[in-house]
Amino acid sequence: MDLRILNVGTLLLFILFTGAIICYDVKVSENEPTRINIVSPSAGFTGGGVTIWYLAACLIKAGFQVRYFMQNSATGRPANSTILRYESLSDELHNIGSILEFDSGERPVPCNPHDLWMATWCKSWDAVFAAQSQLKNFRPLYLIQDDERWLNKEQATRSYSFDHYTIFNGPPLKDWVSFHKLGVFSKGIKHGEGHSYTATAALAARVPVTAALLAARRKPYNGKKRLAVYYRSHAERNKPSMILEVLSQLLFRRVVSIQKWNIVGVSDHGPIAICTLANGTACLQIPAMLAPKEYDDFLGSCDVAISLCTSGGASWPVIDFATHGAVVVTNAVSRAHKQFFESMASTVLTTSNVTVAALLALVEKAFVISNSLTLEQRAAAANEASTHFPTSFCADECFGKTFTEKLRAWMNGIVLVDDGKAKSILKSFRSINKAAFIQLSVYFTLTRIIMFVFLTFVKQQCKSFRRCR
Numbered sequence: 001m002d003l004r005i006l007n008v009g010t011l012l013l014f015i016l017f018t019g020a021i022i023c024y025d026v027k028v029s030e031n032e033p034t035r036i037n038i039v040s041p042s043a044g045f046t047g048g049g050v051t052i053w054y055l056a057a058c059l060i061k062a063g064f065q066v067r068y069f070m071q072n073s074a075t076g077r078p079a080n081s082t083i084l085r086y087e088s089l090s091d092e093l094h095n096i097g098s099i100l101e102f103d104s105g106e107r108p109v110p111c112n113p114h115d116l117w118m119a120t121w122c123k124s125w126d127a128v129f130a131a132q133s134q135l136k137n138f139r140p141l142y143l144i145q146d147d148e149r150w151l152n153k154e155q156a157t158r159s160y161s162f163d164h165y166t167i168f169n170g171p172p173l174k175d176w177v178s179f180h181k182l183g184v185f186s187k188g189i190k191h192g193e194g195h196s197y198t199a200t201a202a203l204a205a206r207v208p209v210t211a212a213l214l215a216a217r218r219k220p221y222n223g224k225k226r227l228a229v230y231y232r233s234h235a236e237r238n239k240p241s242m243i244l245e246v247l248s249q250l251l252f253r254r255v256v257s258i259q260k261w262n263i264v265g266v267s268d269h270g271p272i273a274i275c276t277l278a279n280g281t282a283c284l285q286i287p288a289m290l291a292p293k294e295y296d297d298f299l300g301s302c303d304v305a306i307s308l309c310t311s312g313g314a315s316w317p318v319i320d321f322a323t324h325g326a327v328v329v330t331n332a333v334s335r336a337h338k339q340f341f342e343s344m345a346s347t348v349l350t351t352s353n354v355t356v357a358a359l360l361a362l363v364e365k366a367f368v369i370s371n372s373l374t375l376e377q378r379a380a381a382a383n384e385a386s387t388h389f390p391t392s393f394c395a396d397e398c399f400g401k402t403f404t405e406k407l408r409a410w411m412n413g414i415v416l417v418d419d420g421k422a423k424s425i426l427k428s429f430r431s432i433n434k435a436a437f438i439q440l441s442v443y444f445t446l447t448r449i450i451m452f453v454f455l456t457f458v459k460q461q462c463k464s465f466r467r468c469r
Contacts, residue, residue, distance in 0.1 A: 024069070024117075024131040034112040034411065035065045035101075036141070037131070039124040043070060043078035043086075044389075045145040045289055046268045047316040048145040050089065051169055051393075052120050054202070055143065057092050058399035060099050064407075067101040071124060077102035089292055090204040092393055103375035112426035114411050116141050116165075120146045125159035137413050138163065139195075140211040144183070145169040147176060147312030150237045161186070167195040167403075167408050169313070176312035194415040200397040201319060203389045206296060209382040211375035214325055217300035224262050226327065228299075230307035230317040231265040231274075231286060232452050237311040239354065244277065244284070244357050246306065251278035255364055264302070266317055269381050299324035303370045306330070306363060310354060314340060322348050322385040325378035327363050345385040347378075 024039075036059055040052055054064045069076045077083075083097035103109060110132070118141035119128040125142070132140035141162045148156035160183040168174040178185045178192060185192035207213065218226075229247065232238045247263060250256040256263070263277065275283040290298055305326040309315035310333060318330045322344050332338035332350040341348045349366055351358050373381075390397045409415070430468035 007106070024105045024127050024426045025108045026111050026131050026134040028111055028113055028135065030113065031131070032110045032112040032115075033065050034114045035067045035116075036118065036407075037069065037103075037109075037111070037115060037117040037128075038453055039069045039071065039118065039128050040120045041071050043082050044268065046084070048120075048169070051060045051145060052143065053086050053093060053096060054393035055167075055399050056100055057096050058394040059404070059407075060402040061092075061394055061399075064404070066103065067103050069103055069105050071127070074104060074106075075102065076104040076185075083448060092204075096394065099436055111135060112360060113137075114408075116411055118143055118167075119159070119164075121145075121161040122152055122156040125155070128439075129159075129162055129164075137411065139165055139410070141165050141167060141407075141410075142183070142437040143167045144173065144177070145183070146237075147180075150311045163197070166192075168198040168200050170316075170338045170340075171198055172334070172340045173312050176334055179334065180312075181334075187435045197403050199399055201316060201389055202393040202395060202398045203319070203386060203391055204292065204393075206323075206386075206391070208327055209300065209323075209386075211379050212376045214300055214378055217297050221262060221301060225303045226264055226301050227256060227259060228302040228305040228321065229263075229284070230305075230315065231267050231284065233267075233269065237309055238315075239308045239310065240357070242354070242356060243306060243308065244274065245356050246363065247284060248278045249356065249360055250363065251282055253360075255367060256463070258336075264298075266298075295320075296324065296452065299326070303327040304329070304363070304366050306359070308354065309333075318348065319385070319389065321346070322441075323382050323389075325375075325382040327366045328374070329359065329366050331359075344383045344388055347373075347381045349384070378437050 020261045036055060038052065040049075043049060043053075055069060059066050070078055080097075086093050087096055111131075113136040115135055117128045117132045117135075117139065120123045120143045128140045128142075142159070144166055148159075161353075164184070166184045168177065174196065177183055178189065183192075184195040227247075227250075230238060231240055231243055247256075251258070258281070263282060263284050265274075265284050267286045268289060270286040271288045271308060272286045273283050274286070277284060287298070297399065299320055302321060302324070303326060305321035306315070306329045307315045307317040308323065308331050312333065315330055315338060318328050318341060321328045325347075327347045327349070329349050329351075330341055331354045332341060332352050333351050338352070341350050342370050347369065349362050349369075351362050369414075392398070392400075394400050396402050
């Protein structure tokens, strides 16, 4: 039986039992331009949220027409202040608000049969898959930036099981998914490689780090050193409680003193001061999210940094701190993660043992290394780490030519396999026997009837309760 029918049937059953609503009704027309349709839950400024916008910008630069749907917005478009902030991040995003097409999805969405829809997390998957199932190419895109089972195990596991093309944000995540045989790699390495693309993390263009620059960034703190942490109270995978306990223990053991050290944090929930360290004797100061130049200045002022992540995605603040001269302590959830981090620079220290005791030992080692470094040595380590990453998100290693060529092939139903030859995913339709074709047609017709009846019911409910976006 055609996987498309099985998948649509499974999705319909899920919707019937969970009450989920399909909100993107597609109107197919050959006269429409071919688009990439990106569905995002919101417009955030964490690494994952910003990556979506860089991806859209690179697609537009490569000649694709891109349409953006924001699920929690009546218009599908973020607030103007949010767009202006995106445009201020780098030259690659400087006019993204005017070149990106926004859509609310309220009316039937006009699509070319060759359109691809893109989910950006598991909670946007149902709407994306339902929209894609009405088009010629039944596999949607899935931008995966972490193992999302930490967010919603049932929903993420189910979304990974559907046929799709994957865009992985970073080699460590791709290796993690491959090792655990998730998603596209559940059918083997060859299938996974053909149906996925892995982007290398990019660093927005920055000035080279020098000893003089580091000295200038440290000058406002009058000789005090700075210990930084990546702290997200709402994200258990970043171990917020353990971070606070490690900081308290460093104070209790007098490895850190408030007279000689500032304890600061990076978060998407600042500004905030957490003054519970060491029984209330010290505070963790977290500023509001900073503009690019201020963020670079902040990173360059830090001597030691701690950033943890226990899910499959790499902790990207590790890259930020390492490329600005800090000695960084992090954890590695796999050999691939360990190799990825430690190959950046000798100033990145990892452990696979995520306990307070193990982290304390590693942080104390980081302090010894930090105290021995001159500013010249810090600058050299920062620049060494930077060489591993492109400075443009549209570079070939990230969302450049190799990616766009693969994407164009996917839009035409072509999978590029390892040997460089093309294999059509539509050939099976031409080779099935007559009996199988009749069976397939019956299943397909019944499924279309069920979908039509169900979507009609949903539309009526949406109109009644005015809650469909």
